Amino acid sequence: MKKSDITREKLLQAATRAFCAQSYSNVTLRMIAKEAGVDVALVSRYFGGKLGLFEAMLACVFDWPEMAASTDPVAVAIAKYTQPETEDAHMSVIRMIVVNGADPEVGDLLRVRLREMLIDPMLERMGGAEAAPKLAMFIAATLGAAMVRHTLRLPGMTDVSVDEYGAQLRHMLDAALTYEQT
Amino acid sequence: MKKSDITREKLLQAATRAFCAQSYSNVTLRMIAKEAGVDVALVSRYFGGKLGLFEAMLACVFDWPEMAASTDPVAVAIAKYTQPETEDAHMSVIRMIVVNGADPEVGDLLRVRLREMLIDPMLERMGGAEAAPKLAMFIAATLGAAMVRHTLRLPGMTDVSVDEYGAQLRHMLDAALTYEQT
DNA sequence: AAATTTTGTCAACATACGTTGACATGAGAC
């Protein structure tokens, strides 16, 4: 492994942490570089600029083979999202999607990559006419719960154990998956 | 009505539109002033600065007496959120909450005001030990659905009529309200 | 050992932001 690849990796990991916590516009390259212990100018050298770093981070985060390849991707998601040990990691990705999806500078890019790398493969595997609304509602529940628990921090969902939160989430997800279009 | 009140009002409305579309950090005072047809400097004069304008906008948006005073506020919310004519207005508020709740500069302020003006009064009216988790899940569903439909724009929830979207939302909300803590 | 490529450092740039203060313009009171 070349030395430049190490710096690239350090930058990518710092960028992932940063973009999962705050939106693209709120994150500065100097913040990322500082946390990575690397000079700011190297971002432009190795990733071609801020946008390139963001895109590299997207490709890294959305690369989730076990999800895209599963015949029942929703079950995989349920397993991951309601597992105490992996909660934080997956929820921070959710946060990243929500926060940056609303950012005018990278929103479109995020939507395109999200569909290409996760949504469309999942829909293909699930099959059936009801797949799209079910998956949409599934994601809505996952997303909303994550926002309420981690960002809004409302009573009843924040001041609760991970297990209880998992039960709440499951309840919503079951409802999403039993939906029948009228 | 004094002339300065008119300018104040124009600024407040432009700010509401802006902060409902993008986060605090992404919105610039020059954007708001331009849309209001007013000089930038007047923001600092009349609201004491950007943060003051944001706070005034919060107080305006969260002032929702019929919601806070109802004995069954959730029913009020369901009625509002699934009503085609009022969908956009209410959903833009949802968007504002999500987007700015994740902003490090105004997130805490937003959380405090949200609880003071909406959540806590609703919980008091609802009563019962199960009120908090039920309301939290209710909001999670509302929030998640709005994000998926308007921000992420996923197939199955975006390419669908307002009525069908209302049906999906209702289905999730019913699930949220029937939750029984273990 | 010398030459060459890779990798890192530093200073500067153009730009955009929020904020401030001085000044001009308007309307209402005496």
Add this chain to the structure above:
DNA sequence: GTCTCATGTCAACGTATGTTGACAAAATTT
């Protein structure tokens, strides 16, 4: 009409951002 206060306009400020290019240091090759 004149004075006074409210209202609006404008230019400038300090600061922070992303990006660039020149240069130094280190590693690799010849």
